[in-house]
Amino acid sequence: MIQSLRGMNDILSNDYERFDYFIETATSIAKRYGFHYVETPLLEETALFKRSVGESSDIVGKEMYQFTDKGGNDVCLRPEGTAGVVRAFIQQKLDKKGGIHRFYYHGAMFRYERPQKGRLREFHQFGVESFGVDSVYEDALMIMMVADILKTLGIGYRLQLNSLGDQHCMPKYREDLISFIDACGDNICEDCQRRKSTNPIRVLDCKNEKCQHLYATAPKLINQLCGECENDFATLKQILDDHCIAYKIDTHLVRGLDYYSKTAFEFVSDNIGSQSAIAGGGRYDRLIEFLDGKPTPAVGFAIGIERLLELIVMPQPTRNGYYFGAMETESLALILKCAEKYRQTNKAVVEYEPKNLKNHLKGADRINARYCAVIGENERNTNCIWIKDLVEQKETIISLDTI
């Protein structure tokens, strides 16, 4: 038997119902917030991710599905969604056009990792990207939108918040931090030694207990933000307070992708195992110019769909549509015609096997139909169809000429 590749799943039946329900919910909310759909290719030039996500990140460093195509191009399956949307934004010259552009998207992402619960090699994200708004109100909008989606789906969460600073305060902080790490000498773990030169901010995120103990006294960016960053961060907290969105400042929250600055946030759940981040995002004002576009402020988030699916509280299924059945072979042709007519405006499912009424009712019940429509000898003789409303338990007989 040929089976799907490791860490790559099929989505069908119940899973798909949840998947579809999520997409429908998230999409309608994104539209209400004024976002438009965008779809970008699954395959992109590898350089796009090296320059945006960053070569120091694990994603680019060791998790990409990268290969050379038949034309000799260095390409890879997208490991995340933002880079592609930014490339499209620049390629369509929307950066030069100016103004505000808000997009949402959903689709498959690929990372070559060791699979476990909530961590797949092919997984799906729903994300939004907003270009051209430098106001921190847009950052707050992102968080409110995620909170809105999660609330609508009945999902509980904790929100973690941090500010990563900008080009005015981050470089100075970075230097301070490197000096601090240098002072730690050989006491820090191997990973941190490596991070020190590639992306020193990431050491704060180290899970090593010994390192964490040392970093307790590390300089904190939150204490040396520049005026603008500090004001924005204060405003953001105020907006969230005003909207009753609870959060916790986590000074060690560092997004795994290099392009973030200023606002960084993560929504986590305690009910889905160790892969607990269900949504994450933040501001990335410098990314557009890194990718050769005209400098444009931007902010976005992404939700991990598979991680959310098991947390979704599905609404009560309601009966809908028609079940059609014939009681004897002679009535089947009539039933098929009726079903065809009803199908133009309703869900209509036909049972081809002639059965007695009791079994047809069972069948209608099984597929959760609202109406059970049957033609038997009596109806055939009078050119009628018998329809029972399974909720109201009311029966009607109507002439076939009137449907």
Next chain:
RNA sequence: GUGGGAUUAGCUCAGUUGGUUAGAGCACUGGUUUGUGGUGCCGGGGGUCACGGGUUCGAGCCCCGCAUCCCACCCCA
């Protein structure tokens, strides 16, 4: 990439120190005496015990390999 656990029916799982024809519940399907469903009663189908080797008179059970899932590390959505 490193370490550990698991894998028996569509699903959730039993299966004794290795011993006849591998079980249950749910699901599916049919009947319940001939036109009234969900929840009654009776029946039925369905398993290369993940896969490949080995030990043994005999393997679902023991040993080796391999695949997948799960857990931790790591990483992130």
